[in-house]
Amino acid sequence: MPIFASEPPASFESFDGTRIYYQRVGSGSPVIMIHGSGGGLHSWQPVAEYLADRFELWLPARRGYAPSGPGHAPKHYADEVRDLGMIIEMIGRPAHLVGMSYGATVALHAAAAGLPVRSLALWEPPLYAAGAELAPVLVRFDELITNGDRGRAVRLLAEQVSRVPSSLLEAVGETEPDEHEPDDSYGWSRDLESMIADTAYLDRWASLTTPTLLMRGSDTWEPMPETVERLATGMPHATLETFPGQMHFAPSTIPETVARTLAGFLY
Structure with a gap:
């Protein structure tokens, strides 16, 4: 039986009263897995199934995505950073952040805001989609x-x-x-509100010293590959992993391979 089949989500009240739901499974070093746009509690589950025997996994549904509350409008990345901050407070120690697409951008903002983040593992952050x-x-x-x-x-x-x-x-x-x-x-x-209020300026991430794994599919369309490669070049503590024959949806199509890569990076 999949581990999530018997694990109902829990919830907490965030800084502005928005209720955030999450699933927590496994034990070990804490890892928060942040879903992309159009996602939810289910988004990282295929990958998480292969990691729960080694890590304590926290999978929140971001504000605006059921069963979490809607939150206020307009939304900014800072709102989701504060949500993550409250999860890290519940954990009680620094956590790894794993982000998918828009969720990877949230993770970058969280590290830049100074949250106690041990590492970043980012699947194709769409940093070009901003402004x-x-x-x-x-x-x-x-x-x-x-x-x-x-x-x-x-x-x-x-x-x-x-x-x-x-x-x-x-x-x-x-x-x-x-x-x-x-x-x-x-x-x-x-999510679009957050993107509109943001900027596509990539050099701002060059000051991050957090150990970072950047991941992309070899067949993902431009400008994603160029964006991720520029990010990898500009971040002094980043490494880039390319998945042959894959596009933007690899965490869903080859979850075991993605999980193996994450397990080799997280510590």
């Missing part, structure tokens, strides 16, 4: 969601935020979100 140029995307996204057109809203995010190439989108074709999956549109709106 005021995303403001019209948020407006259009919210319009589409209000009109009940989730399919076009998801396509908009893929094109304008994730920057998935048109050739790949055409190969996938038009798809409608699974009606049985949770509606993550509110969380996406709040």
